[in-house]
Amino acid sequence: DAGxxxxxxxxxxxxxxxxxxRCKPISGHNxxxxxxxxxxxxxxxxxxxxxxxxxxxxxxxxxxxSAKMPNASFSTLKIQxxxxxxxxxxxxxxxPGLNTIxxxxxxxxxxx
Amino acid sequence: SQQGEExxxxxSIQEGENATMNCSYKTSINNLQWYRQNSGRGLVHLILIRxxxxxxxxxxxxxxxxxxxxxxxxxITASRAADTASYFCxxxxxxxxxxxxxxxxxxxxxx
Numbered sequence: 001d002a003g004x005x006x007x008x009x010x011x012x013x014x015x016x017x018x019x020x021x022r023c024k025p026i027s028g029h030n031x032x033x034x035x036x037x038x039x040x041x042x043x044x045x046x047x048x049x050x051x052x053x054x055x056x057x058x059x060x061x062x063x064x065x066s067a068k069m070p071n072a073s074f075s076t077l078k079i080q081x082x083x084x085x086x087x088x089x090x091x092x093x094x095x096p097g098l099n100t101i102x103x104x105x106x107x108x109x110x111x112x
Numbered sequence: 113s114q115q116g117e118e119x120x121x122x123x124s125i126q127e128g129e130n131a132t133m134n135c136s137y138k139t140s141i142n143n144l145q146w147y148r149q150n151s152g153r154g155l156v157h158l159i160l161i162r163x164x165x166x167x168x169x170x171x172x173x174x175x176x177x178x179x180x181x182x183x184x185x186x187x188i189t190a191s192r193a194a195d196t197a198s199y200f201c202x203x204x205x206x207x208x209x210x211x212x213x214x215x216x217x218x219x220x221x222x223x
Contacts, residue, residue, distance in 0.1 A: 004154075033211075043155075043200065043213040056210060091154055099143065101202075101211055103154030 004104035018080040025094030035091040133217040135201030193223040
Protein backbone atom coordinates (compact mmCIF):
# COMPACT_ATOMS: atom_id res chain seq x y z
CA ASP A 1 0.00 0.00 0.00
CA ALA A 2 1.33 3.44 -0.93
CA GLY A 3 0.03 5.10 2.21
CA UNK A 4 -1.63 8.48 2.35
CA UNK A 5 -0.39 10.61 -0.51
CA UNK A 6 -0.30 14.38 -0.25
CA UNK A 7 0.61 17.03 -2.78
CA UNK A 8 2.32 19.35 -3.06
CA UNK A 9 5.00 18.50 -0.49
CA UNK A 10 6.20 22.07 -0.39
CA UNK A 11 4.53 25.27 -1.52
CA UNK A 12 5.61 28.86 -1.29
CA UNK A 13 2.98 31.37 -2.30
CA UNK A 14 2.30 35.06 -2.01
CA UNK A 15 -0.26 36.48 0.34
CA UNK A 16 -3.67 36.67 -1.30
CA UNK A 17 -3.14 33.72 -3.59
CA UNK A 18 -5.31 30.62 -3.54
CA UNK A 19 -3.72 27.46 -2.21
CA UNK A 20 -5.05 23.97 -2.88
CA UNK A 21 -3.70 20.98 -1.01
CA ARG A 22 -4.54 17.50 -2.20
CA CYS A 23 -4.84 14.15 -0.51
CA LYS A 24 -5.34 10.58 -1.59
CA PRO A 25 -6.27 8.40 1.40
CA ILE A 26 -5.46 4.74 1.81
CA SER A 27 -7.87 2.64 -0.19
CA GLY A 28 -10.63 1.22 1.96
CA HIS A 29 -10.33 3.78 4.74
CA ASN A 30 -13.65 5.46 5.42
CA UNK A 31 -12.40 8.38 7.55
CA UNK A 32 -10.23 11.24 6.37
CA UNK A 33 -8.72 13.98 8.49
CA UNK A 34 -7.01 17.28 7.81
CA UNK A 35 -4.63 18.50 10.53
CA UNK A 36 -2.49 21.63 10.73
CA UNK A 37 0.77 21.69 12.67
CA UNK A 38 2.58 24.81 13.86
CA UNK A 39 5.11 25.43 16.59
CA UNK A 40 2.74 27.75 18.41
CA UNK A 41 -0.46 25.71 18.29
CA UNK A 42 0.77 22.17 17.84
CA UNK A 43 -1.35 19.70 15.90
CA UNK A 44 -4.88 20.93 15.29
CA UNK A 45 -7.72 18.97 13.73
CA UNK A 46 -9.28 21.14 11.04
CA UNK A 47 -11.96 18.86 9.64
CA UNK A 48 -12.75 15.24 9.23
CA UNK A 49 -14.91 13.24 6.85
CA UNK A 50 -16.61 9.93 7.29
CA UNK A 51 -17.69 8.14 4.12
CA UNK A 52 -16.97 11.36 2.18
CA UNK A 53 -19.31 13.42 4.36
CA UNK A 54 -17.89 16.24 6.53
CA UNK A 55 -18.65 15.29 10.14
CA UNK A 56 -16.88 17.97 12.14
CA UNK A 57 -15.44 21.17 10.70
CA UNK A 58 -15.29 23.07 13.97
CA UNK A 59 -11.52 23.31 13.67
CA UNK A 60 -11.57 25.17 10.38
CA UNK A 61 -10.15 28.55 11.36
CA UNK A 62 -12.27 30.79 9.18
CA UNK A 63 -14.22 31.08 5.98
CA UNK A 64 -11.04 31.33 3.97
CA UNK A 65 -10.60 27.60 4.53
CA SER A 66 -12.71 25.00 2.77
CA ALA A 67 -12.41 21.27 2.32
CA LYS A 68 -14.06 18.83 -0.01
CA MET A 69 -14.12 15.11 -0.51
CA PRO A 70 -15.83 14.43 -3.84
CA ASN A 71 -15.13 10.71 -3.67
CA ALA A 72 -13.54 8.09 -1.44
CA SER A 73 -10.10 8.48 -3.00
CA PHE A 74 -9.59 12.23 -3.07
CA SER A 75 -9.85 15.28 -0.85
CA THR A 76 -8.78 18.90 -1.10
CA LEU A 77 -8.14 21.64 1.41
CA LYS A 78 -8.33 25.09 -0.06
CA ILE A 79 -7.25 28.42 1.39
CA GLN A 80 -8.48 31.52 -0.40
CA UNK A 81 -7.08 34.10 0.05
CA UNK A 82 -3.97 32.88 1.84
CA UNK A 83 -2.29 34.88 4.60
CA UNK A 84 1.18 34.62 6.18
CA UNK A 85 -0.35 33.21 9.39
CA UNK A 86 -1.54 30.22 7.38
CA UNK A 87 2.07 29.08 7.05
CA UNK A 88 2.20 25.61 8.57
CA UNK A 89 2.47 21.94 7.79
CA UNK A 90 -0.85 20.50 6.71
CA UNK A 91 -1.33 16.80 7.24
CA UNK A 92 -3.92 14.57 5.71
CA UNK A 93 -4.63 11.30 7.46
CA UNK A 94 -6.97 8.41 6.92
CA UNK A 95 -8.32 5.64 9.06
CA PRO A 96 -10.54 2.58 8.87
CA GLY A 97 -11.87 3.61 12.29
CA LEU A 98 -10.53 5.59 15.24
CA ASN A 99 -8.06 3.03 16.49
CA THR A 100 -5.17 3.94 14.22
CA ILE A 101 -4.74 6.96 12.00
CA UNK A 102 -2.32 6.87 9.11
CA UNK A 103 -0.67 10.17 8.25
CA UNK A 104 0.70 11.46 5.00
CA UNK A 105 4.06 13.16 4.87
CA UNK A 106 2.51 16.61 4.99
CA UNK A 107 2.32 19.68 2.79
CA UNK A 108 4.70 22.42 3.96
CA UNK A 109 3.05 25.75 3.19
CA UNK A 110 4.81 29.09 3.36
CA UNK A 111 2.83 32.23 2.61
CA UNK A 112 4.99 35.31 2.10
CA SER B 113 -8.41 22.39 21.54
CA GLN B 114 -5.81 20.01 22.88
CA GLN B 115 -6.98 17.18 25.09
CA GLY B 116 -3.62 15.72 26.07
CA GLU B 117 -0.72 17.47 27.71
CA GLU B 118 2.65 15.80 27.59
CA UNK B 119 5.56 16.29 29.89
CA UNK B 120 8.36 16.85 29.75
CA UNK B 121 8.30 19.12 26.73
CA UNK B 122 11.81 17.98 25.89
CA UNK B 123 13.99 15.10 27.08
CA SER B 124 17.63 14.38 26.33
CA ILE B 125 19.18 11.05 27.30
CA GLN B 126 22.11 8.83 26.46
CA GLU B 127 21.76 5.82 24.22
CA GLY B 128 20.89 2.76 26.28
CA GLU B 129 18.97 4.69 28.92
CA ASN B 130 15.22 4.48 29.37
CA ALA B 131 12.97 7.36 28.35
CA THR B 132 9.68 8.09 30.09
CA MET B 133 7.10 10.51 28.76
CA ASN B 134 3.86 11.38 30.45
CA CYS B 135 0.49 12.48 29.17
CA SER B 136 -2.44 13.94 31.07
CA TYR B 137 -5.91 14.51 29.73
CA LYS B 138 -9.10 16.13 30.92
CA THR B 139 -12.16 14.10 29.98
CA SER B 140 -13.19 10.46 30.05
CA ILE B 141 -11.74 8.57 27.14
CA ASN B 142 -12.45 5.58 24.97
CA ASN B 143 -8.80 5.01 24.18
CA LEU B 144 -5.41 6.71 24.25
CA GLN B 145 -2.80 6.40 21.55
CA TRP B 146 0.86 7.29 21.20
CA TYR B 147 2.43 8.47 17.97
CA ARG B 148 5.98 9.27 16.90
CA GLN B 149 7.02 11.99 14.49
CA ASN B 150 10.47 12.10 13.01
CA SER B 151 11.70 15.50 11.90
CA GLY B 152 10.03 16.58 8.69
CA ARG B 153 7.79 13.53 8.50
CA GLY B 154 4.23 12.55 9.27
CA LEU B 155 3.11 10.93 12.50
CA VAL B 156 3.34 7.18 12.92
CA HIS B 157 1.09 5.19 15.23
CA LEU B 158 2.96 3.34 17.99
CA ILE B 159 0.46 1.84 20.36
CA LEU B 160 -3.14 2.09 21.57
CA ILE B 161 -4.44 1.42 25.05
CA ARG B 162 -8.14 1.19 25.80
CA UNK B 163 -9.80 2.75 28.81
CA UNK B 164 -10.30 -0.65 30.45
CA UNK B 165 -6.61 -1.57 30.11
CA UNK B 166 -3.87 -0.57 32.52
CA UNK B 167 -0.69 -1.59 30.73
CA UNK B 168 0.39 -2.59 27.29
CA UNK B 169 3.69 -3.63 25.72
CA UNK B 170 5.02 -3.54 22.20
CA UNK B 171 8.68 -4.39 21.73
CA UNK B 172 10.69 -1.82 23.70
CA UNK B 173 7.58 0.26 24.38
CA UNK B 174 5.53 0.07 27.52
CA UNK B 175 2.41 2.17 27.99
CA UNK B 176 0.45 2.56 31.19
CA UNK B 177 -2.92 4.16 31.71
CA UNK B 178 -4.39 5.44 34.97
CA UNK B 179 -7.93 6.57 34.30
CA UNK B 180 -8.43 7.72 37.89
CA UNK B 181 -5.61 10.22 37.43
CA UNK B 182 -6.40 10.76 33.76
CA UNK B 183 -2.80 10.11 32.83
CA UNK B 184 -0.67 7.81 30.73
CA UNK B 185 3.02 7.16 30.40
CA UNK B 186 5.16 5.89 27.56
CA UNK B 187 8.37 4.13 28.45
CA ILE B 188 11.00 3.39 25.83
CA THR B 189 13.58 0.97 27.16
CA ALA B 190 17.19 0.72 26.01
CA SER B 191 16.85 3.80 23.85
CA ARG B 192 18.66 4.15 20.54
CA ALA B 193 19.71 7.18 18.55
CA ALA B 194 17.00 6.25 16.05
CA ASP B 195 14.37 6.86 18.76
CA THR B 196 15.12 10.59 18.48
CA ALA B 197 11.75 12.09 17.52
CA SER B 198 8.71 13.89 18.89
CA TYR B 199 6.19 11.74 20.73
CA PHE B 200 2.52 12.63 20.96
CA CYS B 201 -0.34 11.22 22.94
CA UNK B 202 -3.80 11.41 21.45
CA UNK B 203 -7.16 10.60 22.91
CA UNK B 204 -10.54 9.53 21.68
CA UNK B 205 -13.13 10.74 24.12
CA UNK B 206 -15.76 8.42 25.53
CA UNK B 207 -18.59 8.54 22.98
CA UNK B 208 -16.31 10.76 20.96
CA UNK B 209 -15.65 10.58 17.29
CA UNK B 210 -12.30 12.24 16.78
CA UNK B 211 -8.67 11.96 17.84
CA UNK B 212 -7.20 14.95 19.66
CA UNK B 213 -3.45 15.33 20.06
CA UNK B 214 -1.35 16.79 22.82
CA UNK B 215 1.60 19.14 22.36
CA UNK B 216 4.21 16.40 22.27
CA UNK B 217 7.54 15.58 23.90
CA UNK B 218 10.76 16.06 21.95
CA UNK B 219 13.10 13.18 22.71
CA UNK B 220 16.77 13.34 21.85
CA UNK B 221 18.88 10.23 22.28
CA UNK B 222 22.60 10.94 22.21
CA UNK B 223 24.98 8.30 20.96
